Amino acid sequence: xxxxxxxxxxxxxxxxGRRAEVVEACVGxxxxxxxxxxxDHSSDASHNRSVLTVAGDAKPLKEAVLAxxxxxxxxxxxxxxxxxxxxxxxVDVVPFVxxxxxxxxxxxxxxxxxxxxxxxxxxxxxxxxxxxxxxPARRNLEDIRRGEFEGLxxxxxxxEWRPDxxxxxxxxxxxxxxxxxxxxxxxxxxxxxxxxxxxAKKIAAAIRLSSGGFRFVKAMGVRxxxxxxxxxxxxxxxxxxxxxxxxxxxxxxxxxxxGVAVLExxxxxxxxxxxxxxxxxxYLQLERFTPEQVLxxxxxxxxx
Amino acid sequence: xxxxxxxxxxxxxxxxGRRAEVVEACVGxxxxxxxxxxxDHSSDASHNRSVLTVAGDAKPLKEAVLAxxxxxxxxxxxxxxxxxxxxxxxVDVVPFVxxxxxxxxxxxxxxxxxxxxxxxxxxxxxxxxxxxxxxPARRNLEDIRRGEFEGLxxxxxxxEWRPDxxxxxxxxxxxxxxxxxxxxxxxxxxxxxxxxxxxAKKIAAAIRLSSGGFRFVKAMGVRxxxxxxxxxxxxxxxxxxxxxxxxxxxxxxxxxxxGVAVLExxxxxxxxxxxxxxxxxxYLQLERFTPEQVLxxxxxxxxx
Numbered sequence: 329x330x331x332x333x334x335x336x337x338x339x340x341x342x343x344x345g346r347r348a349e350v351v352e353a354c355v356g357x358x359x360x361x362x363x364x365x366x367x368d369h370s371s372d373a374s375h376n377r378s379v380l381t382v383a384g385d386a387k388p389l390k391e392a393v394l395a396x397x398x399x400x401x402x403x404x405x406x407x408x409x410x411x412x413x414x415x416x417x418x419v420d421v422v423p424f425v426x427x428x429x430x431x432x433x434x435x436x437x438x439x440x441x442x443x444x445x446x447x448x449x450x451x452x453x454x455x456x457x458x459x460x461x462x463x464p465a466r467r468n469l470e471d472i473r474r475g476e477f478e479g480l481x482x483x484x485x486x487x488e489w490r491p492d493x494x495x496x497x498x499x500x501x502x503x504x505x506x507x508x509x510x511x512x513x514x515x516x517x518x519x520x521x522x523x524x525x526x527x528a529k530k531i532a533a534a535i536r537l538s539s540g541g542f543r544f545v546k547a548m549g550v551r552x553x554x555x556x557x558x559x560x561x562x563x564x565x566x567x568x569x570x571x572x573x574x575x576x577x578x579x580x581x582x583x584x585x586x587g588v589a590v591l592e593x594x595x596x597x598x599x600x601x602x603x604x605x606x607x608x609x610x611y612l613q614l615e616r617f618t619p620e621q622v623l624x625x626x627x628x629x630x631x632x
Numbered sequence: 633x634x635x636x637x638x639x640x641x642x643x644x645x646x647x648x649g650r651r652a653e654v655v656e657a658c659v660g661x662x663x664x665x666x667x668x669x670x671x672d673h674s675s676d677a678s679h680n681r682s683v684l685t686v687a688g689d690a691k692p693l694k695e696a697v698l699a700x701x702x703x704x705x706x707x708x709x710x711x712x713x714x715x716x717x718x719x720x721x722x723v724d725v726v727p728f729v730x731x732x733x734x735x736x737x738x739x740x741x742x743x744x745x746x747x748x749x750x751x752x753x754x755x756x757x758x759x760x761x762x763x764x765x766x767x768p769a770r771r772n773l774e775d776i777r778r779g780e781f782e783g784l785x786x787x788x789x790x791x792e793w794r795p796d797x798x799x800x801x802x803x804x805x806x807x808x809x810x811x812x813x814x815x816x817x818x819x820x821x822x823x824x825x826x827x828x829x830x831x832a833k834k835i836a837a838a839i840r841l842s843s844g845g846f847r848f849v850k851a852m853g854v855r856x857x858x859x860x861x862x863x864x865x866x867x868x869x870x871x872x873x874x875x876x877x878x879x880x881x882x883x884x885x886x887x888x889x890x891g892v893a894v895l896e897x898x899x900x901x902x903x904x905x906x907x908x909x910x911x912x913x914x915y916l917q918l919e920r921f922t923p924e925q926v927l928x929x930x931x932x933x934x935x936x
Binding site: 335337365367383427428512572573576590591592593594595597598599600601604605607608609611612613614615616617621622623624625626627628630 | 639641669671687731732816876877880894895896897898899901902903904905908909911912913915916917918919920921925926927928929930931932934
């Protein structure tokens with residue numbers, strides 16, 4: 329049956345990237361919930377961390393995340409966990425991401441609901457972050473995670489770091505969790521028809537927020553050695569407000585300044601349909617166009 | 633649940649555009665089949681004809697089309713039917729259109745299956761057309777429909793017009809049906825920043841098949857009176873082989889020849905996601921991109 333529902337993506341980061349059987353158990357817990365799809369999972373042994381990507385409507389997604397805690401908590405002990413990546417808890421970070429037929433507010437509400445339930449059911453302190461943050465000081469993951477698991481007891485004891493849900497002390501083995509809502513992240517690279525790394529670096533500096541560029545662009549210039557070319561490597565953190573096509577056009581213009589052409593661009597991993605439809609709309613100068621004109625979207629929104 | 637399935641569009645044309653209760657009964661027959669969505673229906677009184685648009689996977693769609701025949705045949709009698717539009721039968725034309733996760737071959741197979749069943753169950757002679765045609769002489773709807781209902785008995789008696797399925801004589805009240813498979817049709821207009829109709833007409837002639845243009849473009853120049861501008865009005869009959877962006881770029885270039893700019897373009901009605909993703913890929917010079925990178929597509933193809 330053609331199903332009627334929102335598409336929300338959820339990307340839990342768990343503090344286990346070495347024991348394959350533990351990762352498989354966690355993936356299995358998500359997969360067993362009807363209405364949820366596991367889109368991807370990848371583990372990094374040196375980080376000792378895995379990133380799981382699942383999607384579904386709010387209700388099954390909530391159930392799946394709770395099942396993940398149920399499975400992960402007895403298997404992952406932060407007191408003995410070692411890895412290069414900063415972490416606060418066994419289920420370290422859980423962002424909810426609006427993809428289709430759902431608002432950011434809907435994802436914020438879901439993050440709060442899941443956070444409250446995680447605290448109540450498992451006794452894990454929960455911080456809300458990004459769009460779900462309860463104050464500006466808690467928006468950034470880095471600020472919340474500073475001090476890591478080892479400094480967590482002391483951090484939680486400070487009034488300004490009382491958790492949003494749950495006890496004012498760490499869970500003995502699972503630490504704390506950071507749960508929230510954010511826009512989808514698009515990993516986007518533009519390859520230049522030159523091997524000059526300095527050009528890629530200058531363009532990256534021109535377009536990224538930190539040096540005066542676009543609000544939702546992180547960028548760096550890198551060399552793609554096996555192809556003898558340089559690349560502007562980016563993360564686009566809000567494609568609605570800083571769209572792909574605008575970034576592409578500015579990179580093309582900046583490259584021309586150095587007599588360099590754009591060879592091609594590439595999207596690494598997944599991209600929401602809306603980000604590409606936006607680009608088509610821009611270049612085709614499409615007016616009076618609504619998302620419901622996309623046949624697949626119309627079918628999804630029609631379904632009961 | 634997120635459903636796992638092909639999306640096939642079906643656009644039955646029925647020979648009734650005046651009696652609202654008959655049209656409603658036909659729409660109702662389609663709607664009652666689980667897994668099928670009625671995307672649109674529109675009736676034309678002077679044509680005395682209605683166009684119904686439904687979508688779903690092959691199995692429910694077949695069931696829905698058979699339910700449509702079940703409902704329409706007792707209600708529509710071609711012996712008394714009058715209208716401006718040429719027609720051969722009560723359920724006149726039934727094209728199946730591949731949208732997502734299905735090939736044209738899949739739609740051809742579905743057309744044959746439905747055609748055989750319509751003939752067997754209702755005694756209606758069936759011609760297969762377009763991509764499902766059994767010979768080149770039967771590809772074009774116009775050729776099959778020439779002579780209309782009134783000339784059908786004589787036509788069917790000729791050896792070269794033996795139906796693909798069913799009896800060699802018309803169904804007394806329902807005539808015959810033309811069932812087949814074709815690519816989605818995109819109604820696409822480009823508005824020029826001029827009121828000069830001659831420019832729109834010259835550009836239309838340059839891009840349409842009939843006067844030397846693209847294989848899958850039908851085009852004419854028209855005036856949009858209430859906005860005081862001229863328009864290249866098109867049907868794109870195969871966006872995979874003649875993509876939107878190529879047509880747009882050529883129109884822009886031809887317009888420049890007359891010192892005229894493109895004001896905007898517009899898509900009328902529905903468009904498959906792939907047609908817009910293709911445009912984004914072209915303009916962003918996206919390489920190594922696969923449809924499974926579109927999050928919504930990945931979810932649909934993952935579902936069981």
